[in-house]
Amino acid sequence: MLSATYLGSTRRAALSAISTGSRWLSSTLASSSASVVDASYGADRFSFSLLSSESQAALAECETNGTPLSAAAADDIAATLHDWAVSRGAVSYSHMFSPLREGPAEKHDSFLAFKSGRVTSAFTGSMLLSGETDGSSFPNGGLRGTHRAGAYTAWDVTSAPWVRSGTLCLPSVFVTHEGTPIDEKTPLLRSMEAISEASLKVLRALGDKDSTKVVPEVGWEQEFFVLDRELVLQRPDVVTSGRTLVGAAPSRGQQTDANYFGAVPPRVKAMLRDVQDELWSLGISCATLHNEVAPAQHETAPIFGVTNVAADENKLMMQVLKDVAAEHELFVLLHEKPFANLNGSGKHNNWSLTTSTGVNLCAPGSASFEQAAFTTFTAAVVHAFAHHGDLLRASVATAGNDHRLGAQEAPPAIMSMYLGENLTAHMDAVLAGGALEGYSEDARRVLGLGTRAVPPLRASVEDRNRTAPMPFIGNRFEFRAVGSNQDISTSLTFLHAAVIDGLEAISKRTDAGDSIRDAVSAVLADSMHVVFNGDAYSDEWAEEAERRGLPNNRDSASALGAIAADKNVDLLSSTGILEREAVFARAEIAMEAYSATIELEATAMLKMLQQGYLPAAATDEATTGGAASTTSFSADKAGIYGDLTAATAKLAADLDSLRGALSGEAPAAATKVAAGVASTMATTRAAADTAELVLPASLYPYPTYEELLFRHHTHSAYERA
Template sequence: MTDNILSTIYGSNVFNDAVMRERLPKATYNALRKTIDEGLPLDPAVAEVVANAMKDWAIEKGATHFTHWFQPLTGITAEKHDSFISPTIDGKVITIFSGKELIKGEPDASSFPSGGLRATFEARGYTAWDCTSPAFVKDNILYIPTAFCSYTGEALDLKTPLLRSSEALSKQALRILRLFKNNTAKRVITTVGPEQEYFLIDKKLYDKRKDLILTGRTLFGAKSPKGQEMEDHYFGSIKEKVFSFMQELNRELWKLGISAKTEHNEVAPSQHELAPVYDTTNIATDHNQLTMEMMKKIALRHGLVCLLHEKPFAGVNGSGKHNNWSMSTDDGLNLLDPGKTPHENEQFLIFLCAVIKAIDEYADLLRVSCASPGNDHRLGANEAPPAIISIFLGEQLTDILEQIANGGATNSKQGGTLKIGVTTLPELPKDSTDRNRTSPFAFTGNKFEFRMVGSSSSIATANYILNTIVAEALSQISDRLEKADNFDKEVEAILQEIIKEHKKVIFNGNGYSNEWIEEAEKRGLPNIRSMVDAIPVLLKEKNVAVMEKHGVLSKVELESRYEILLEKYIKTINIEALTMLDMAKRQILPAAIKFATKIAESINSIKETGLNLETKPQEELLKEVSSLTAEFKKRITILEDAVNGAAKIEDDTFKLASYYRDEIFEKMNSLREIGDQLETIVDAEIWPLPTYADMLFNV
C-alpha cells in the first residue's frame, strides 16, 4: 500500500477537524473549536449548523441512519439507529438532522445496568453529544459519540466520569504550571496508547465449544503437549491467514482515524497484539472500543474468531491491555518527560512525585479499576502484573529520588552507548534504565505503562480513576505551594516528604516472585487477589471523598457501581457454572461412558474367542476410565448442589458474590480437574470437544 493510498484512506470516514474546517462556516468552526479546546459551553445555534453539515457529509459517505453511540455500564457500547428521512405531504421524503437530534437522545435507561439508580418504571435517560470525540461513519450509519446519564443526572456510563476526571486533572495540573510560570498552557490533557492483546482461533473449532460461545473461555481443556514453553511464537513470523486479517483490520481502523501502528505475535500460541499511537484519553477510549468491535467482526470474514477474554486457555498466557498514560499541555509539552538532566527538572519531579503519591495512597482504588471475573484468572499468575500495585522507576529516577531524600540531587545517571562487538553494527544509544515487564505500573521514558487492565475491559475506568487520584495529589501539592513564602524551598520539602512517605510503593525487582509478595506485605502494600475483595473499596470513606471532591462520581454513583460489579461477578460465574454442567452432563459424561463401553465390549470380544489372550491393559484402562467417570458424575452433583444453594442467599449481594467465589468457583475447578483427566485417556474420535492443541495450533 503506497503512502498516497494510506494518506487517502486515513480518517476518510471521520468527521474530523479537516472536514469541519472545510464544511463549516468560519464562525461556526471557531466556536466549536473553542468548545472542544477550552471546554466552553456549546451554543445550540452552532449545533444546528454542525448537524446539517454532518448529515450532508454522512449521506455522501453512504449513511442512511444516525445513532447516538454510548458506553453503558455493561462494558461494551450501545446504539439505536434512526434514519435521516422525514416524509413529505406528496408521498416523498426529505433528509433532516437537527441540532436537537445531534445534541440529545433518549434511550431507555432502565434496560441498562444502573445499580439501583433507575427502576424498571423509571425509564428515562439521556445521551448528550460529546463534541470532543469526532463522529464517524461505519456500516452506512453516522455514529455520534455521546455521554449517557439518568433523568436525575447521575452518570450511567463510562464516558461521563472520564470526561469529568479529565477536567479535574487539567484544573489541578494548571495550578502547578502557573506556579512554575507556565502561562501559555490553557489545558492539560491525559493521553493514552492502549496495547490490545487477543487470540485468534478457527471458527469451525470455536463453533464446537459451547464454553467459548457462552462464556468466552474454555471451562474444560487438558494442557496441550506443546504450549508456549519453546518461546517460538513471540515476535515470530505471522501466519498468512492471520496477516490477511491484520491487513484488513488496519485498513478499516485507519478509515476510522484509529492509528493502528504495531502488530505482532504475542507469547502464547495464537495470541497477538495491536498497539496504536497515543491519543487523548477520551478519544483513545472510544477508539479502543471500536478496535475490539472491529477485531471480532473482521476475524469472522477470515474464518476466525477473536477471543478477548483475559484467560481463554488455562496453562498459557492470558491477555491484557497495557494502558500507556501520560500528561501533556495543549501546546505539546509532555509533563512526564524528564529531559536530559531530570535531577534539575523540578517541574517534572513534582508531577512524577504526584503520581507516586497518588498510586500509593489510592492503590486499592486503582486495583478495583481492573477488577473483572476474567482478570481474576490472570493477575498474579506469573504472566501478568501481580495483584499488588507497585511502581517501577528504573535506576536513573530511583537514584535521583534517593539523592533528593538524602538532601538534594546533584546528578543523573546516563545510559551511554551500547557496543555490540561487531564492527559492521552501529553503536546504539543506551537508555538510562532497563524495562520491567513484571511491574503493574512502570515508567517507560515519558509515560507510565499500567499493565493490569484486562483485555476485554474498557480502559475508561482505569483512566478516570488514575486521572482523579493524580488530580488529588496535585491539588494537595498546589495548596502548599500557593501559600509558600519560599517557593524553591517548599518544592524541595514537598519532594522529600513524598519520597520518604511513599517510596514503599517503588519496586524495581521481579514482581512475579514469592519474595516480593512477602516484601510487599512488610511494606504494608495491599494485595487484593480477587474481584470480590476489590469491589468494597469503592465505598471506603477516603475513596468516596476523593471522587466527590473532584466531581467525578458521587457517593450514589459509586454505590451503583458497587452493586453492578457484584452482580456482574455473580452472573458471570453463574453462567459459567451452568455452561459447565451442561457440557459435563451432555457431552463429556456420555463420551466417557461410550469409551468405557467400547473398552468393555473389546474385552468381551477377546474373551469370547476362547483364546488365552492378555486383556490386562484393557481392563486397567477400563478401571481407570470407569473410576474417573464415577468421580466426574459425583462432582457434577456437588456443583449442581452448590449452584442451587445460591438461591438461599437473599438480600446480601456481597455475601452472594463471596459464595460464588468460595463455593461455586472452587467446585467448578474441581469438576474441571476430572474432566481434563478424562480428555487425556478417552479415544480422540469419541471426545466431543476440540482440544487445546487443535485450537492453538490450527490457524
C-alpha cells in the same frame, strides 16, 4: 506503541490545537505528514475542518468554557455532518455510548423528520446533540427503575464521529434524567478536566505561567486470540463465555518460546491486514501487529492519542476485529484468559500528561524545568499508587482478569510501581534534600555491540520491568494490569483521580508555604514504600508487600468493595468525577457483573459435562468394561471418571446456591458465594481435563486445544468476502 517523545513538531502542533479548542484530525495529520499518510487515512472519520469557521468557533467555546451551542450553530454542524456522512454511504445515525457492561451500545435512527405532514430527509442540531432512551434496562445500581427510567445520550464534541456500515456514529455520554453518569465516558471526561486543573496549579508552583491545559494521553496495546470460527462454534463454553472452561493443555504450548514475534500465519495475516485497512479509513493508526507469546495470540497497537478519543477508538477497534474476523471465517477472543496454562491477554495503557506548550510531564527531558516537572509529577503518580492502590486494583477487577493477574504473564494483584535503579536513586536524593532537577534522558548509555557492522545503540536510562503493574518506561508510565476485554475508561478515570490526590497533596504544602522541592520530598517520604524494582512475580515480593502494608486483593470478590470505601468515595466525589450515589452504584454494578459472569460460566460448564463429558465417559466405560476390567489402566480410568462425576455433582449443588444468592442476597454477599463457585469450577475443570487425557479421541465431544490453537495455522490466506 509509537512513543510521544518522538513526534516532535507534529505532536506540538496537535497539542497546541487541543489547548485552543481546535480539533486534531486526519486532515491536519495528513497535511503535516504527507509522505507517510495517504488520502485514504481517516476517509470515514469526520474532520472538523469541514465546518464553517463560525461553527468551529462555537465548538471551541463550548469545549473551553462550557458555553452551550446555539440552535443555529447546532443545525449548521448537523447539516455539514449529514452531507458528509451521506457522501460516505450513511443512511442512519447512532449515539454510540458505553453503559456499565461489556461492550458499547448503539441505537440506529434514520435521517428522517416529520414536517408539515410529510416525511423528509433531515438531521437537525437537536438530533445531533442528544437522544433519549430507557435507562432502567442498562446496569444502573438502583439509579434508574421502571417507574423512573429516563436517560439521555449526548455527543462528546471533542471526539470526531465516523461512518461505519451505513451509520454515522457519534461518540456519546449516557446519563440519568438527573444527569448522573451511568456510563464509562462521562466520568472519564470529568477526570480529564479535573487532572488538568490540578496539574496547572502544580505547574504554576514550578514557574510555568504559559500552559493553559494539561492533556492526559494514552496508547493502548490490545492483545487477543484468533481461532477458526467453525471450531469455535462447536465449543459451547467459548461461544457463551469467551473462554475455554474445560480443556487439557496441548502438547505444544509456549514452552519453546517460538511464537512471540514469529511469522503470522497466512490466514490470520490476511485478516489482520483487512483490519488494518479498515482502521486506517476510520482514522486509527494500527501501527503495530505481531504474534504474542501464546499460540494463536496476537497484538495490535496505535499511536497514542488524547485519552477519551483513544478510549473510543479502542472500543471501535475491538468491534472491527470481531467483524472482519467473521468475514474470514475466523473468531476473535478478547477474554483475558481463553486458555488455561497459556498466557492470557491484557491491554497495557501507556499513559502520560502533556502541557498545551508540548511538554511531556512524564519524560525527564534535558532542560531543568522539564526535569523538575518530571520529578514532581512522578511523585504524584507514586502517591497515587501508595494511597489508592485498592481503588486502582478495583478498576481492573473482573471475573476474566482474575485468571490473568499474577499468573506469570501479568502483574500481580499487588499494586506497585517500578521506577528503575537510577530514578529511584534520584528520588532518594530528593528525600535527602537534593534538587528536583538532575534526572535526565541524557544519561542514556551508548551500547557498543562488538561489531562495526551495527552502529552503537542508545539504551534507555532504566531497564524494563514487565512484572510491575505500573512501570516507568522512559517517557510514560505503563498501567499493565488492565484486562484485554475491558473498556479502558474506568481504569484511567480512577488513575486520574488517584494522581489528582497526589497533585493536591503537593499543592496543599506549597499553599502552606513549603517550597515545591520540600513539598515533593514530603509526598515521596509518605509514598516510596510502593516502589519495588525487583521481581513482582516472586513469592518473596508478596511477603515483603504485606510487611509494607500494601493490599493484596487476589480476586474481584475481595477487590471490588474498595470502590465504595469511604476514602475512595470522598476522592471521586470531591474531585467532581462521580456523585457519591454514583460511586456506590458503580460498586454494586461491578459486583453484580462478577457474580453474573461466574453463574453464566458455571452453567455452561455444567451443561458441557452433563451433555458431553459424562456421556462420553459412560460410553467408554461400557466399551472397555470400566471398573469391572482387571487391567490396572481400566481401573485407573474408572477412578478418573468417578472423580469427574463427583465434581460435576458438587458444581451443580454450588451453582444452585449461587442462583439462590443472586435472587435474594445483597451484591456483596452474592459475590462471596460466586467466588466459592469459581473455586469449585477450578477443581471441576481439573477433573475434566484429566478425564480428557484418557478418553479415546473418537469419543471426545469437543474440539481440543490443539485443534483450536493450530488448525487454522495450516490454511492459506483467502480473499475477504
